Amino acid sequence: MTVLLKVNSVSKTFGGVVANRAVSMEVEKGTIVGLIGPNGSGKTTLFNSVVGYHPIDEGSIRFRAQEISHMRVPQIARLGLLRTFQQTRIYGGMDCVQNMLISRSMRKASFLELFHRQTGEGVERAENLLEFVGLYEKRRLLAGDLSFGQQKLLEFAMALMNEPEMLMLDEPTAGINPTLINGLIDRLKRANEEFGITLFVIEHNMRVIMNLAQRIYCLAHGEVLAEGLPDEIRNDKRVIDAYLGAH
Amino acid sequence: MPWAPDLYLLVSTPGLTLDLIINGILIGAIFALVAYGMALVWGVMNIINVTQGEYVMLGGFVAVGMWHAGMHPLLAVPVAAVLLYALGLLLYHVVIFRIVDRDLFTSLLATFGLSIILQQLMNIYFGGDTRTADAELGRLVFSVDGYRISVSNIKILAFFLVLILGGCLYVFLKRSRLGQAIRATAQNPRAARVLGIDTNKVYAATFALNASIAGAAGALVAMAYTIHPYFGLPYTVRSFMIVIVAGLGNIGGVLAAGLGLGAAENMAGFLLGVEFQIAFVFGLLVLVLLLRAWWLGRKRQYLK
Amino acid sequence: MQVSNNGQSSFTSKLMLYGGIAVVGLAAPLLFPAYQAQMAELWLFVVFALTWDLVGGQMGYNSFGNVVFVGVGMYACAVVQVGLYYEVSEYTDARGGGTEFVFDQGQYLTGLVAGLPVAALLAALFAVVLGALVLSLRGHYFAICTLGLGIAMGELASGWEWIGAGSGMTPAEPPRSMGNINRLHYYLAFGLAILTFCAIATLLRSRFALAINAIRDDEDKAEAMGMYTTRIKVTAWTCSALFLGAAGGIYGNLKRFIDPTETAFSGATIGVWMVLMAILGGKGTLWGPIIGAVVFQITKELTWTYILGWQRVALGVLIVAIVVFFPEGIMGRLKILFPERFGHRVETPDEAREEGR
Numbered sequence: 001m002t003v004l005l006k007v008n009s010v011s012k013t014f015g016g017v018v019a020n021r022a023v024s025m026e027v028e029k030g031t032i033v034g035l036i037g038p039n040g041s042g043k044t045t046l047f048n049s050v051v052g053y054h055p056i057d058e059g060s061i062r063f064r065a066q067e068i069s070h071m072r073v074p075q076i077a078r079l080g081l082l083r084t085f086q087q088t089r090i091y092g093g094m095d096c097v098q099n100m101l102i103s104r105s106m107r108k109a110s111f112l113e114l115f116h117r118q119t120g121e122g123v124e125r126a127e128n129l130l131e132f133v134g135l136y137e138k139r140r141l142l143a144g145d146l147s148f149g150q151q152k153l154l155e156f157a158m159a160l161m162n163e164p165e166m167l168m169l170d171e172p173t174a175g176i177n178p179t180l181i182n183g184l185i186d187r188l189k190r191a192n193e194e195f196g197i198t199l200f201v202i203e204h205n206m207r208v209i210m211n212l213a214q215r216i217y218c219l220a221h222g223e224v225l226a227e228g229l230p231d232e233i234r235n236d237k238r239v240i241d242a243y244l245g246a247h
Numbered sequence: 248m249p250w251a252p253d254l255y256l257l258v259s260t261p262g263l264t265l266d267l268i269i270n271g272i273l274i275g276a277i278f279a280l281v282a283y284g285m286a287l288v289w290g291v292m293n294i295i296n297v298t299q300g301e302y303v304m305l306g307g308f309v310a311v312g313m314w315h316a317g318m319h320p321l322l323a324v325p326v327a328a329v330l331l332y333a334l335g336l337l338l339y340h341v342v343i344f345r346i347v348d349r350d351l352f353t354s355l356l357a358t359f360g361l362s363i364i365l366q367q368l369m370n371i372y373f374g375g376d377t378r379t380a381d382a383e384l385g386r387l388v389f390s391v392d393g394y395r396i397s398v399s400n401i402k403i404l405a406f407f408l409v410l411i412l413g414g415c416l417y418v419f420l421k422r423s424r425l426g427q428a429i430r431a432t433a434q435n436p437r438a439a440r441v442l443g444i445d446t447n448k449v450y451a452a453t454f455a456l457n458a459s460i461a462g463a464a465g466a467l468v469a470m471a472y473t474i475h476p477y478f479g480l481p482y483t484v485r486s487f488m489i490v491i492v493a494g495l496g497n498i499g500g501v502l503a504a505g506l507g508l509g510a511a512e513n514m515a516g517f518l519l520g521v522e523f524q525i526a527f528v529f530g531l532l533v534l535v536l537l538l539r540a541w542w543l544g545r546k547r548q549y550l551k
Numbered sequence: 552m553q554v555s556n557n558g559q560s561s562f563t564s565k566l567m568l569y570g571g572i573a574v575v576g577l578a579a580p581l582l583f584p585a586y587q588a589q590m591a592e593l594w595l596f597v598v599f600a601l602t603w604d605l606v607g608g609q610m611g612y613n614s615f616g617n618v619v620f621v622g623v624g625m626y627a628c629a630v631v632q633v634g635l636y637y638e639v640s641e642y643t644d645a646r647g648g649g650t651e652f653v654f655d656q657g658q659y660l661t662g663l664v665a666g667l668p669v670a671a672l673l674a675a676l677f678a679v680v681l682g683a684l685v686l687s688l689r690g691h692y693f694a695i696c697t698l699g700l701g702i703a704m705g706e707l708a709s710g711w712e713w714i715g716a717g718s719g720m721t722p723a724e725p726p727r728s729m730g731n732i733n734r735l736h737y738y739l740a741f742g743l744a745i746l747t748f749c750a751i752a753t754l755l756r757s758r759f760a761l762a763i764n765a766i767r768d769d770e771d772k773a774e775a776m777g778m779y780t781t782r783i784k785v786t787a788w789t790c791s792a793l794f795l796g797a798a799g800g801i802y803g804n805l806k807r808f809i810d811p812t813e814t815a816f817s818g819a820t821i822g823v824w825m826v827l828m829a830i831l832g833g834k835g836t837l838w839g840p841i842i843g844a845v846v847f848q849i850t851k852e853l854t855w856t857y858i859l860g861w862q863r864v865a866l867g868v869l870i871v872a873i874v875v876f877f878p879e880g881i882m883g884r885l886k887i888l889f890p891e892r893f894g895h896r897v898e899t900p901d902e903a904r905e906e907g908r
Contacts (some may be wrong), residue, residue, distance in 0.1 A: 051775065054547050072547065075778030085775075091768035093835075094761070102774055111782060114759045144768075162776060175905035332604055345875050351691040352613045353874055357828065360870030363819065367863040480702070487695060522717075526706030532699035533685075540687045 002165055004029040004198050005050070005081070007123040010059035010069075012042075012049055019045040021222045027166065032199040032214030036206075036233070038242055042222040044086060044201045047168055051083045052076045064164070071185050078107050080165035084172065086202075086203050088151045092144025096135055096154055099143050100126035105160040116194070126161060133157045133187060151203045153184075160191060167191070182207070187210055210234060217240065253518050262394020267513045273402045274472065275509020276409045279502045280464050281482055282489035283413055284457035286422075290495040291433040292347055293359035297358040298338070299486050300479030300539045301365040302331055302458045306465025307378075308369055313382035321382055324408065324465040331462030335455030347450055362479060370476040378421060382470040405467040416456075417498055429453055481528050488532050491539060552841070580737045586693045586852075587733040591805055593848040594740035598798040599821060600828035600840030602791035606753055607826065608834035609760065610787050611767030619704050620792040620814035623677050624670035626714055629667045629722035629809060643715040654723045662723050663739075667800045674796025675789050675879075682785040683748030688772065698738025705816030719810040723804045727862065743801065747794045748841070754790065755837055763787055767835075771847045773807025810870035819863070823870065831873055833882025842881050 006025040012020040019042045027033045037043050049056045052073045061069040091099050106109045106113075108111040130136045133153040136141050138146060143154055152175065159167050167247050172188065173181050185208060191197050203209040209216065209230070218226045226233060233239055258262050271521060279290035281303055288296045309330060310323035310332040337360060346354045416519045432449045440446050485508060493500030511531075516524040576594075580587045586725045599621070607613045633642045635658070640650055654662065681700065688696050709717040725732040754760060762783050771782055801810050813820070824847065832843025858865055871880075880886065 050717040056282070073774045074777050074779050077775055082777075083775060085772070089769050090774075091765045091772065092766045094764050098761055098764070100763045102758070102773075105778060111779075114762060114783070115754070115757045117753075117756055118758055118761070158776070295695070340873055349878075351879060352694060355613075355691055355694055356830075357871050357874045359823070360867045360874065362867075363823075363866035363870065364864055369862075371860060372866070395889055483696075483748065484699060520710075523710055524721060526703050526710070529699040529703035529706065533696055533703060536688055536692055536696045536699075537684055540692070544687060 001031045003027070004064060005200065006062040006175060007046070007050065010046070010049055010061060011057045012045055012054070013057055018222050020049065023219070023224055024221070025217050025227070027198060029195060029198055030192075031214050032188070032201065032212055034209040034216040034230075035200065035202045035219065036204070036209055036216060037219035037225070038240075041219040041242075043219055044170060046220075047202065047217070049084055050168065051081065058209050072228070077162075080107070080163075081165070081168070082159050082164035083168040084155050084159055084163055084170055086146065086170040086174070086247065088155050090143045090146075090151050090154050090158070093142065095132060095140045095142055096146075097123065097126050099154060100129065100156055100161050105162045111194045119156040124199055129157045129160050132160070134183070149180065152176060160195065160197070162211070163195075164197060166200065168200045170202045172201065173203065173208050181208060188212060248445040255512075257517070260392075260394055261323075261388035262391040262396060265391055266396045267399060267517055268510045270395065270402070271513030272506045273398070273406045273509070274513070275506035277464050277468060277505075278482075278489060278508055279505025280409045280413050281461050282486035282493075282505055283416065283498065283501050285383065286462045286490045286495050286501060287429075287491075288453060288457045289428055289490060292343075292352065292450050294343070294354040294358070295351060296457065296486065297355060297483050298362045298365060298479075299457075299461055300484075301362045301471070302335075302461035302476055303468060303482045304369060304476060304479045305334070305365065305464035306331055306441030306462030307469035308373055309462070310380040310466040311373070311378045311471035311474065316360050319382070320380035320466070320470050323469070324463050327462040327466040328459040332459035333454045334462075335458030336451055338458075341455045343454055344447065362483070363391070366476045366479055373476065375476055377473045377475045378469070379473045380469045384392075399471065402471040405471045408467060409464060412460065413498070413502070416460060425452060427447075427468065474498060481525055484528060484532050488535050496516045522534045556861075559632055565717065570641050573745075576741050576832070579771050580683060582732050584731070584734075587731070587737045588805060589852050590733075591733060591737040591740040591801075593807070593845065594737070594744040595798045595829060596824070596844040596848050597744045597841050598794055600745050600823035600832065600844040603755070603825040604836075604840040605763075605786055606787050606791050608829055608836070608872040609767065610763040610784065611756070612784065613691075613694045613826070614786075614788075615694055615818060615819055615822060616695045616699075616701040617791060617795060617825060618701045618818055619681070619697075620674040620677060621799035621821060622665070622672045622704060622708065622801065622811075624796030625803035625809050625815045626708065626720070627673040627796065628663075628670040628800030629720055629803050631666035632659075632723040635662055635665065640713050643713065644706070646715075646718060653726065655726055656729055659723055659729065663804070667739075667797050670800035671793050671797040674792040674799065679785060679794030681847075682788040683781070686781060686784040686788065701816055701822055702820045705812040708811035708815060717811065719808055719814075721808055724807075733805070736801060738803070739801050740798075742797055743794065743797055750790070750794070752837060759783070780877035784889035823866070827870055827873060830878065830880055832887070833880030833884070835882075836886070837880040839882035846881070857886065871878045882896040
């Protein structure tokens with residue numbers, strides 16, 4: 001097993017408020033890793049640091065053994081490290097297929113290829129992936145007209161369209177109809193197994209994350225509180241305390 | 248370098264420098280007051296009001312009109328405030344209430360349209376000439392280092408009136424019921440509505456209040472300086488610049504930025520020539536925005 | 552933007568549409584020789600609106616400063632036209648012409664042929680440099696910054712003696728032997744409008760269109776998906792500027808006099824008009840800006856003389872009315888009324904199955 005993402009004692013403060021303090025974690029290639037923690041424990045800040053959304057104060061972040069903490073958002077995305085947003089973000093004024101087509105990976109494409117005429121290429125893959133997340137029927141609807149849950153699925157499909165090596169999902173099940181959650185877990189697992197995408201998932205829903213992840217990190221007050229297998233985390237006294245607010 | 252001799256003159260004559268700075272600071276207070284009004288509307292209604300400068304211009308014409316009618320132009324300060332309050336209400340109820348919750352570009356363009364209407368109407372009724380209203384208050388003359396500095400008294404009076412007006416507005420927003428409602432609406436209009444605040448009324452009052460302040464400032468401008476129908480846009484741009492530099496809801500910052508801008512502009516006008524003063528204002532706007540963006544860009548943020 | 556119904560019938564109707572426009576465009580100056588100047592202006596307005604919409608409508612970067620490129624093109628073209636044969640500073644000192652500065656037919660045409668590409672390229676260069684700086688601003692900050700840019704450029708041009716400063720500059724005067732020169736200007740403007748349309752239509756069929764639409768909808772997301780948005784934004788603005796520069800060159804010749812703030816960098820006239828035309832016709836559509844330009848120019852020419860002195864008041868009222876009451880524009884309204892014609896449709900599951908998916 002090779003380590004795909006290595007976060008090494010990363011710290012980040014916002015005007016005196018410590019969001020992350022000396023956080024270290026590793027994500028191995030091909031696995032599904034969970035990140036849990038109470039509200040305000042610095043999970044999303046860590047995600048933002050990894051994808052280059054803001055500079056970090058200290059530490060190092062390596063993706064495929066390459067230092068990425070100084071890189072900007074698009075550069076990192078082009079390395080094959082992608083994230084989805086907690087407040088789902090899609091292109092509301094375009095229809096679903098267009099959303100998918102523009103999400104195609106441009107890693108190897110030169111800038112001039114942008115000006116090539118749009119061909120049917122990619123449409124089939126886009127439609128297959130929309131089928132995969134269950135949005136095929138909606139493919140010609142404006143993405144802005146979809147419900148919140150559907151937008152979340154679309155965002156997931158867009159990420160898959162990009163063929164990332166690793167995908168970081170920020171609360172993929174928040175706001176999704178509970179009856180659809182099992183389907184989503186299934187799709188996430190299939191994305192991991194069939195497409196070989198390494199997943200790093202922030203999740204509040206304990207049932208989901210215990211089901212999904214092979215390894216879990218727990219953050220509290222910006223620091224790593226515990227790490228381990230789902231069962232270990234489930235029974236960890238510190239984690240339980242943190243969630244119940246006894247910490 | 249055509250301005251090199253001027254620069255030498257400036258350095259070698261502290262009296263001249265002081266003169267420029269004093270005059271700049273005096274008008275800078277007016278910039279600050281107008282900017283404070285813009286920040287109010289921006290913060291509360293999320294509208295960048297391009298008509299800001301036109302309110303100043305209209306207030307100025309009230310003073311000019313009253314002076315021509317034989318009244319003392321100082322009386323125009325309250326009159327302009329009242330008239331522009333009415334105008335602000337009118338504009339709100341005809342146009343602005345329809346665009347309060349639309350995107351910023353819509354309100355930018357709509358108020359831009361309103362500003363064109365107002366300046367053209369004034370141009371039709373008063374003509375495009377530069378005008379002033381003489382308050383006949385005389386000048387204050389003193390000398391520094393042998394350099395005679397002369398400041399007209401109305402500028403000094405205007406300076407203090409502006410500070411008082413700004414202070415009153417500040418206290419009003421902090422203490423009065425309406426002021427509290429305005430601040431509540433600024434923070435969260437939906438919550439304010441839930442708590443029984445009629446946000447529509449608050450918006451109308453805010454918009455009109457801003458017009459009224461800018462109008463009063465304009466009456467002072469007409470007495471202390473000159474006005475003409477097309478000088479609104481530079482005032483709007485100055486206000487915008489000041490708000491960007493100081494941030495919303497930072498009254499000390501607004502005052503400091505306003506005074507600084509006044510002094511800088513006066514210096515630039517002397518060094519580059521008065522014909523480039525407007526170019527300086529707009530150039531400075533571009534520069535301020537770019538510097539701000541660059542500063543934020545280092546933290547990988549952008550102006551929101 | 553998209554035509555959903557492919558196939559023979561749409562091809563025929565397209566052919567008829569384009570053919571019709573070509574015939575009308577070519578024949579118009581012969582049929583209405585008295586209105587050649589106004590019709591030439593109309594085609595230039597089409598260029599203004601189309602290029603504004605590429606950045607403002609399709610990419611969501613509302614610019615008040617595209618007039619910068621018109622002005623740069625105007626001056627660049629005039630300077631080349633004059634500079635090929637005379638010393639520019641002497642020409643502007645003499646306030647444009649007199650008997651010493653005459654151009655024969657060959658000189659006039661050479662000047663135009665050389666001047667227009669220079670105008671286009673210089674404007675594009677301005678867009679690259681300014682864009683790299685200004686396009687880091689977003690939303691209304693970009694709008695206001697470009698407004699300041701336009702006015703600052705006008706003030707700078709007013710102070711630059713070499714190009715005539717505040718008293719303006721006259722582009723080369725055509726010799727009397729050339730007859731009514733407006734016909735030449737008309738066909739230049741018409742040609743440029745066609746060229747601009749083809750270029751933008753092609754651009755909108757490429758992946759580039761999706762990219763700028765994505766930037767319009769959510770720039771952060773586009774970056775997070777690996778798009779180098781700054782490059783794309785600068786490219787789009789440069790494309791606009793290229794055509795605007797050439798249009799400015801023609802416009803200066805058409806107007807026969809360049810005033811730094813009233814013609815060249817005139818934010819209060821063409822600077823706003825181009826925004827208004829695009830919004831009136833429908834932002835973010837290919838045909839909207841064209842329709843907007845036609846409606847605007849015809850209305851303007853029909854009414855302008857009757858409201859002498861009140862034109863700019865009318866303009867203000869028009870801006871407010873359109874922005875407040877008709878923000879979606881003509882094409883936008885049609886899109887709401889007939890969504891199927893624009894390719895965005897609501898599909899029921901049955902339909903999808905019938906299609907044999």
